[in-house]
Each structure stands twice: as structure tokens, then as C-alpha cells.
Amino acid sequence: MHKLLIKGGQTLEGSVQISGAKNSAVALIPAAILADSPVVIDNLPSISDVELLAELLREIGGEVTMDDQQMEIKPENMVAMPLPNGRVKKLRASYYLMGAMLGKFKKAVIGLPGGCNLGPRPIDQHIKGFEALGARVTNEQGAIYLRADELQGAKIYLDVVSVGATINIMLAAVRAKGQTIIENAAKEPEIIDVATLLTSMGAKIKGAGTNVIRIEGVNHLKGCTHSIIPDRIEAGTYMIMAAAMGQRVQIDNVIPTHLDSITAKLREMGTKVEEKDDQMIVEGMLDKKGVDIKTLVYPGFPTDLQQPFTSLLVSAKGTSIVTDTIYDARFKHVDELRRMGANVKVEGRSAIVNGRSPLQGANVRASDLRAGAALIVAGLMAEGITEISGLEHIDRGYEHLEEKLRNLGAIVWREELNEEEIEQVNQS
Ligand SMILES: CC(=O)N[C@H]1[C@@H](OP(=O)(O)OP(=O)(O)OC[C@H]2O[C@@H](n3ccc(=O)[nH]c3=O)[C@H](O)[C@@H]2O)O[C@H](CO)[C@@H](O)[C@@H]1O
Ligand SMILES: C=C(OP(=O)(O)O)C(=O)O
Secondary structure, three states, rough: EEEEEEOOOOOOEEEEEOEEHHHHHHHHHHHHHHOOOOOOEEOOOOHHHHHHHHHHHHHHHEEEEEOOEEEEEEOOOOOOOOOOOOOHHOOOHHHHHHHHHHHHHEEEEEEOOOOOOOOOOOOOHHHHHHOOOOEEEEEEEEEEEEEOOEEOOOOEEOOOHHHHHHHHHHHHHHEEEOOEEOOOOOHHHHHHHHHHHHHOOOOOOEEEEEOOEEEEOOOOOOOOEEEEEEEEHHHHHHHHHHHEEEEEEEEEEEOOHHHHHHHHHHHHHHOEHHHEEEEEEEEEOOEEEEOEEEEEEOOEEHHHHHHHHHHHHHOOOOOEEEOOOOOOOOOOHHHHHHHOEEEEEEOOOEEEEEEEOOEEOOEEEOOHHHHHHHHHHHHHOOOEEEHHHHHHHOOOOOOOOHHHHHHHHOOOEEEEEHHHHHHHHHHH
């Protein structure tokens, strides 16, 4: 087990290359199950969620090879092996094995997913979708059993706008008979990315990226090559770091329109943000103004950037109110920020940030992936050394983190936890 150490107060300057999107990658890899010949995925981020999914595909008989940023998945020998325990519990996106295996084999047994603990994260809308397509779904001892004689297209209205349910239903519906219509679908760019891969495989999908998706089922899907879109959450995280500590930071390999909500908020704070074709240039400044943030489904402000943005607001003038409308318990970073000297309190679904309290380095723990990002932003701003444990969360979503930060001028390194620290982690 490791911890991340940051010596705060260094200005950031230079450029950083954004990796492929985690939330696309983790859906595209299971989607390859649906093909009957090899799928090649490019621009894949080297993160632990990707490694776990590669292992899960191997468990069901897939041949998976990785070379740098490219993964080749040979699905020919895959079988509907039950996966009730083990790796499926370590990430959220293992739920995509349900849709993909149901589509391909008409049956699946998949343990309930893990992922960031952000309060309740039900999958009732996924199940409602599978049932509408004709599957019988039961929950037995923490695993979801799905079985269908055949899948039949249906009209499905999602009660909650859900990224996972939209993609999962798409994965099953591409192999259903007839037409499926998903209404009140999520519109995130990652959904378009998955629809693009499925279309290259031979699926017939219209409307991905809008709130009504129409899918015409097909009998067979073939292999293809696909390159993943840039990770807008990783890009947004570096934009936030640049706003906090940057002189001039160029963020390469981005789709600027995916970042509109973050750009708008940074500009509202007084930060200079310049957009180029596939680059953002952010110039940090000392005199930042506090702003209010409300997370919403895309194209609104992403909940996945709420936590790091809260850290940035600690350095801004005045009071800022951060409201998370997607998750009611995504504030575990706040206690840790307070340890570092931040004046932040949580009231219901909002964090109230009274800005401009100086931060001091401290020993803090990342309770989830973006809490980790929040603590890194705070560590960069703080005086002295910040030690962050819980790196297993951060490694789920940030490729080559220390290397990228060091290239920008940050002083950051990883150290092994000592026995006493391991004991503390085990007790927490
Ligand atoms: C692997 C992945 O892509 N993870 C992302 C995905 O998670 P995930 O797909 O889990 O998030 P959803 O979009 O499904 O969740 C949105 C909201 O809907 C609720 N809900 C969802 C499904 C359901 O069946 N019932 C239900 O009530 C959730 O509790 C949450 O309050 O989108 C989230 C919202 O942008 C992001 O924070 C995650 O990074
Ligand atoms: C919540 C997140 O991930 P997951 O859904 O995979 O837990 C995230 O990426 O911020």
C-alpha cells in the first residue's frame, strides 16, 4: 500500500496530455463481448478499472492482450460464466457485463457492483430495462441473475436519468428483436462513444447524445477498431489544478465543448481560459472570486468534478455554495479539507465554502476517486507536505498521475505505507 506526498506551493506550468475517458473505456471493454470477432480499442487509459475488466473478460474465456494504449479483445471463446464475486465488486462498471452478456448469451450472473461509495447507488433502472426487454431478473445473495429465452425490443422510459442504465440497456437491446426506444436517456459524451463502437460493430442506433435513443436489434455484431474519446473529467481536474496553481497550463487532447460547464465556472471566478481545437489553456490567478456550483446531468456541471472544484473554491474570495443534485453523500472530502484548514461545512446536499482560509499540509485519506482528486488540488495549494492515503481509489481513474503532475512542476512522489499506517487504514 502506498501514499502520495505533495509538497505544496509550487506553481504549475507547461503542458499535460489527457488520456482516454475512464467512463467510456469501462463500457467499451464489456461491449466487446457482443462481437463475434476481435475488437481493438485504442487510446485506452492505464488505470486499475481497465485492468480489472480485462481480467473479468479473461475469466469468461476472452483472449485479451494489451500493448501500450491498445487492447485487443478476442471474444470467440467467451462463455456465460457466472461472476457473482471477486473482481466485479471492485468497480462500478462491472454492471455493464450484465447488459453485454444478456445481449450475447441471453443469460448472466453478475455480482452487485462496487465503485465509489457516494451514498446509495441503486441499479433499479438497469433492471427495469432488462425486464422490459423480456429478461427474468432476480437478486440472489448479492448477485443479479438474468435469463431470457429471447430479447424483444421495447419502449423504456427511465425514471431517473442514468448513464449506467442508458448504456446497459443499449448493450442488451442491440441484440434484441425489433426496436427499442430509450426515453429520458442520459446524454453524456461517453454514451455517444459507446454507440459509435456498437455502430462500427454493426448495430443500428440513432439518437445517442439526445434524450431519446432508438435501437434496431441485429442478429450479429462483428469486431472493429475504435479510439476512445478524451477523458473530460481528467481534463477538468487539470483545469482546476491550473486555476489553483497555474501560470500557464496547456491541456492537450481534449474536446473543448465537453468542458463548457467547467470553463464557464472558471471564467466566472476570474480565471483566464482559452479554447483551441483540441486544447485548453488555463492561466491561474491569485485573486479568484467564489462561485456557486450545482451538479447536473450532462451538459450541466459534472458531479465527478464537484469534489476537486470544492477544493479550488477554498482559495477563492467570499462564500461559495456547492450543491450535488446527483449524489447525496458525495462530501466525504470535506472533513479531510477541514483537517488542512479549510472553512467548509456540509448542510444537506450542499457544502458551504468560506474562502481564503490558508491550507496546511496534513495526513488525509481519499475515501473515493474524486475525493482523492480534491485532496491533490488542496495539497498543491497547501503550505508544507500533504500525505494522501487511499491511492487505490485514485488509481481507478488517473493515468500516470505523478508523472503528469511532475511535468507541470509539482513536487509529488509515492511512498510505501509503514506498518502503523497500514494498521490505521485497516481500522478505518
Ligand atoms: C462508470 C461510470 O460511468 N460512472 C459514472 C456514472 O455512474 P452511474 O452510471 O452509476 O451513475 P448514474 O448516472 O446511473 O446515476 C445518476 C443518479 O441516478 C441514480 N440511479 C441510477 C441508476 C438507477 O438504476 N437508479 C438510480 O436511482 C443514482 O443513484 C444517481 O443518483 O455516472 C455518474 C453520474 O454522472 C458518474 O458520477 C460516474 O462517474
Ligand atoms: C464515481 C466515479 O466512478 P464510478 O462510477 O466508477 O465509481 C467517478 O469516476 O467519479
